[in-house]
Amino acid sequence: MPPDLLDVVIIGAGISGLYAARQLRPQHRIAVLEARDRVGGRLCNHRFANGETVDIGGQWVGPGQDRMYRLISELGFETWPLWDSGDNLLWDSNRGRRYKGTIPRIGPLALLDLGQAMARFERMARSIDTAAPWAHPNASKWDRQTLASWLQRNCRTRRARKLFAIGIGAVFAAEPEELSLLHALFYARSGNSLETLLSVTGGAQQDRVHGGTAGLCTRMARELGDDLHLNASVSSIEREAEGTLRVYFHGGVLRCRRLIMALPPNQALRIQFSPALSARRDQLWQRMPAGSCIKCVARYDRPFWRDEGLSGQVTSVQGPVRVVFDNSEAGSESGLLMGFLEGEAARHYGGVDAEVRRRDVLDCFARYFGDQARRPLEYVDRDWSSEPWTRGCYAALMPPGVWTQYGQVLRDADGPIHYAGTESATEWYGYMEGALQAAERAVGEVREALSQNAVELPSLSRQQWEAPRV
């Protein structure tokens, strides 16, 4: 017997796919297919030996991310503000200088230079329509160059360029030369402004979720029951004569009227489609590589740096860890320092021994906060580029020429195939909020399509349900 015909199959049980599922049930018969043995995608809890957990993937929410705060509350979770008291550190030339807020204390010339460049960037970003970056009057000019080229022309001091690049690394997990200027502007605008993306209080790093953001996914997954299939990587998708789809996955095959792809472009590219997807779609996905990020967390018995009036936040010109936060969970006694290896540093440390990585990261922590930081109770890191079902974080990026030449199909459905995932968001691209916004749009498309065509299906013989033709 051919498998039952479902209304919707969703590929990917990250926060986008699960949110889509939550919105479609119970009116629609659905299934969610997840390649891993866990839900959450780029959200993941690490459990320390003492039972505490920490987000080893995406972790922050902030003002303007209304869907996220609503979901957190609906699922019975709570947020707390990231520790943001005390002085931040700017580390350069082997010493740390204290400062407050987003912009570090640097020489007046470099500060002016950085301020002017940021103001210019923000002005340009504000003019972008995030639903159609390609339609901007300057789109082709801005998409012809890298952000690095723009910085070269618009920051006169090397120090301002360096600091701008550190901010870019923290936001994109990529180097400025990997990004189209247009993409950087779009991305910043999609989260309001670059300053919002760089800020803690009042910005994208303001709040954390008790129990971890992955908890949201686990909770949503529980609602799904048997409609969620783990260890179910999809190998191919075939369109049937009736316009319906067969989805072949490890362990079986499903049939559906509509499909929602809720996974990163580099993963979508690895699925076989029959008939083949359009040239534009395939080549778009070829041109959306993921960023490079290793998230590193050290647990201490207490947040000792606070004793000296330090916030735990570092911006460092000397790598490899250039950005650090106090990641301690409110209500816990442990002190957590969290540092990112991003872009070039992530590529390098992705290829070295785990012990060397640990040592070099803790060396950085010790440089910033004293020798005590070298001896945590526990240390954990996660190289998202080495995860076979993710292959890079935080999100896919657009090199020059992609938005203007391929962007128009990014969010368009291909017949019964719809796209969710943060990479198809017009708000908060790259963030959890973007994952929800994209899911919401995809669900809207699917609902409308299902209400219009209630497909009548002829019966199919058993012969037609052979193993996947991979």
Place this chain on the structure above:
Amino acid sequence: MPPDLLDVVIIGAGISGLYAARQLRPQHRIAVLEARDRVGGRLCNHRFANGETVDIGGQWVGPGQDRMYRLISELGFETWPLWDSGDNLLWDSNRGRRYKGTIPRIGPLALLDLGQAMARFERMARSIDTAAPWAHPNASKWDRQTLASWLQRNCRTRRARKLFAIGIGAVFAAEPEELSLLHALFYARSGNSLETLLSVTGGAQQDRVHGGTAGLCTRMARELGDDLHLNASVSSIEREAEGTLRVYFHGGVLRCRRLIMALPPNQALRIQFSPALSARRDQLWQRMPAGSCIKCVARYDRPFWRDEGLSGQVTSVQGPVRVVFDNSEAGSESGLLMGFLEGEAARHYGGVDAEVRRRDVLDCFARYFGDQARRPLEYVDRDWSSEPWTRGCYAALMPPGVWTQYGQVLRDADGPIHYAGTESATEWYGYMEGALQAAERAVGEVREALSQNAVELPSLSRQQWEAPRV
């Protein structure tokens, strides 16, 4: 029973994979797996109704491509020089101007500007070591910017920029903004110089192969007999405890000591590896998208344009067909005009109706050569971006930041997995000659590895030979 252990499995029966097979046999037990029902990869013959054939994929050889000329001769094929007599046309502002050679006749200012920019580009290219572009003293500066940014600064006149970009389109099947400046320089240097790549007589477009370049592949395939498997797309590759490999393909499984991947990066990315490949390898492949090209050929009863002293070669500022050649085969009566839709034009025309594409291409031919060109006996085109087992031509390109941050692993073997294919060449990257040079290197690596370890294998139980775990 587990399948026999082969010495080498080669994935991809393009000219690179077949050439590798030819060098390894008969000393070694090998198999070649090809996803398509034909060999040749990006080389392909189209057969016209009158029985004549034309290369609808890669077609040219030229001086400096010694391996290609040797192979052609060894296989008993012959070359002839592309028709290169008469005047070329530069089409602009609705009129054509005749010129001779590579550089079209344009106003003196633009000509000077173009000449200076090209000379500067060539000088930079000459300084590149194609085995290690990342090691150049200016590597990071040149890899931070797009070729478009460089043109913007180094061509003062819009017309010179435009003409330079047409040349780039013809060579790369991409727009200048898609290319890292460093990649453009590397690519030009790998084929001697940009002028070589742009030239017909004395350059990369000098000679054609009677019977088509795909004929070379068919001939090599015949030598392979049963060692060649068609319709055998590879889904996954697993490393066995003994260090040997299992290669799962549509139709079966093979075991081997060494593997040669002879397929484009965007295709390699779609194969599952267990254990997973390194982060650097996977992210490199994510960052090597294929160019965009539609090759269009019209057949007429005779090459009527020659009557007017025209060579059939066009460089056109007005698209969509910007580059045209007289593609008639020596000894045939038919006249063939061949035009490329490249980069942006290929993306656009990949998405329109075949009839519209045909009409617009023939409109261009008619604009250049008169109304007669609008009525060919036959017309054929091929959008390589829509081919599921290629997904873009001529070759993979490097956006900014890739060579310097990922280039060092491009040609390195991953344990028993070796890389061939033109994208791993140090000479003539993107050309057939590069495909051979890369195969030669991979074969050398494999031979050395095989001579060092004659793996002794324990017997394996039948249980271990289940269906692929996709």
